[in-house]
Amino acid sequence: MSGSALKNDAGADNCPCTRNCPRHGNCAACVANHRFTTIGIPACFFTKTGEAWHDRSYPAMLRDIQENR
Numbered sequence: 001m002s003g004s005a006l007k008n009d010a011g012a013d014n015c016p017c018t019r020n021c022p023r024h025g026n027c028a029a030c031v032a033n034h035r036f037t038t039i040g041i042p043a044c045f046f047t048k049t050g051e052a053w054h055d056r057s058y059p060a061m062l063r064d065i066q067e068n069r
Helices: 027-037 058-068
Strands: none
Touching: none
């Protein structure tokens, strides 16, 4: 979790997600959306560098933790 990630409102400037969606900057809404509707880990769990890989798999999250934390 990077910076202010997983707070209810990280703000658009602190959100590592590179996609434009209605939940951008609202990590709580993003996590809830991923839990019920999408496959993959929310960008909130990645650093900005890790999110730039556009791979939201568990192995990518582990790689991000090892390389960018």
